[in-house]
Amino acid sequence: MNKFLYLTSLFLSIILSANAQSSKDPFVFAYFKGNGEDGLHLAYSEDAYNWKALKNDQSFLTPTVSKDKLMRDPCIIRGADGLFHMVWTVSWKDKGIGYASSKDLINWSEQQFIPVMAKKEGTRNTWAPEITYDPASKTYMIYWATTIVDKFPETASTTDNGYNHRMYFVTTKDFKTYSETKLLYDPGFNVIDASIVKDNSRFVMFLKDETREPAQKNLKIAFSHQLTGPYSAASAPITGNYWAEGPTVLKKGNDWLVYFDKYRDHKYGAILSSDLKNWKDVSDQIALPKGIRHGTILQVKQKELKKLLSQ
Incomplete structure (x- = not known):
C-alpha cells in the first residue's frame, strides 16, 4: 500500500471510529404523553434501566402537521448521514405520517x-410508524399499521371499532422521494406496532398481535433475511398474561431488552x-418518568446528552 492509500485508509478509519456508537454510550427514550398533543418528550439513561426525563419533561417539539396536530408514537433513529430522523402518528384517522430531522434532538427541521x-382507497388510519435502516442497500424503510376497509375479511371483527390492521411500508434513500406503498407483513391476524432491528445477517420484527377474540394483545417475533421481507410466521407470545403494545428494543452486551406499554x-x-427465545420479565427493575407512553429508544454520544441536559 502506498503512502497516499495508507493515509486515506487511516483517515477513513478515524472518521468511522469517531462516528461509531460505543456500548457505553447513554440511551435516550423518545415518547409522548396524554394524546400526543404537546409533542416530543425525551428521557435518558446510563444503564438502560433507570430513566430520567429531560427538560423537566417538557416537550422538545410541538406538532404542526395534519388536521389533528398530534405527535404520538415517535420513532427516532440515527441515520447513515449522521442526522436524527423521526416519524410519528399525526392523527387517529389520517392517511399519512409526520417526519422531521435534527442534528441534536433539540433543533428540528x-x-x-x-x-x-x-x-389506498378505504384507508382508515396510519398508526405507529417506525424507521429501520438497511446498510447493505443504503435504504431506509418506513413502516406502520393500517386498516383498509374490507381487506383481509378472514380476520375481520366488530370489536375494537372494527380495526383489522396489517403492516405496510415505503422505502427512501433521502427522505425526499419515496417508493410506492406496499404490504409488508400479513401474519394471518390483526397486527400493529412492528419494530424491526438488525441482528447480524437477519432482521428481527417485534410486533403486537392485536387479536381481540379470543384476546391475544401480546408481543411476538418474526424474522427475515431482507429488511423488506418476506418475514416468517409469528412466534409464540414473548410477553405474559397482560395486554402489551408498543415494543421498543435495545441491545446491551449480549442481551436483548424489550420495553413495552402495559397499557391496561x-x-x-x-x-x-x-x-430471542427464552425471556425473563424484568419489569420490577425499570424506572421511567410518570405518564410515559409508546416510543423508541436510541443511543446517543455523551456530548449529545450533555447538550440535552443543558436544556
Missing part, C-alpha cells in the same frame, strides 16, 4: 406530512433475553 396511504395497567414493562 420543518415538519412534513408524508401521505403514505393517500392512494397504566405502566411500562420490560423483558430480557440473550437468545
